[in-house]
Amino acid sequence: MPLDKSKTFSIEIAMQNSALATTLATNAFPTLAMASVPGAVYSIWQNLFGAVVAYVFKRLK
DSSP: OOHHHHHHHHHHHHHHHHHHHHHHHHHHOTTOGGGGHHHHHHHHHHHHHHHHHHHHHHHHO
16 A cells, blocks of 8 residues: 555544544443543544644655
8 A cells, every 4th residue: 555545544544433432432321421531532632643643744755
């Protein structure tokens, strides 16, 4: 797989994982308000870290 596609897939999969974690926790534990917090925290972390990774990928070109 070309390097450009590998970079795109790595960022996209991380985004999908954070959304999936939040959705699954909300649906599996509807009475526990805090169940979705880890997925939400991961989503914020992933967005910040993803920006750094995208910057590094751009500089490697």
